[in-house]
Amino acid sequence: MERSRCQTSPTTSNIHDPREETTVLRTNAQVNREEVICPSAVSDYNKYMLGVDKFDQIMSPYNVSW
Structure with a gap:
């Protein structure tokens, strides 16, 4: 196993x-x-x-402000 498709993604976790x-x-x-x-x-x-994230990605182009 190698990290050939590695992309950095900063995360914070306390567990x-x-x-x-x-x-x-x-x-x-x-x-x-x-x-x-x-x-x-x-x-x-x-x-x-x-x-959850997929729903947010789909809904992001739509403006829901009044």
């Missing part, structure tokens, strides 16, 4: 050790599943946030 890492499955450009190393804080965030 995770910043050195703790886990592996997750990602789809690469050839549509193959591969294991990549990921900080445990990011892994848990992606696991438990479900569709």
Whole structure:
């Protein structure tokens, strides 16, 4: 496993050790599943946030102010 597609993403967590890492499955450009190393804080965030961020991304172009 290597960090070839690594992008920095600053996160702050008071329940995770910043050195703790886990592996997750990602789809690469050839549509193959591969294991990549990921900080445990990011892994848990992606696991438990479900569709909240996707909803925010979809709704962001729409102005809801009065």
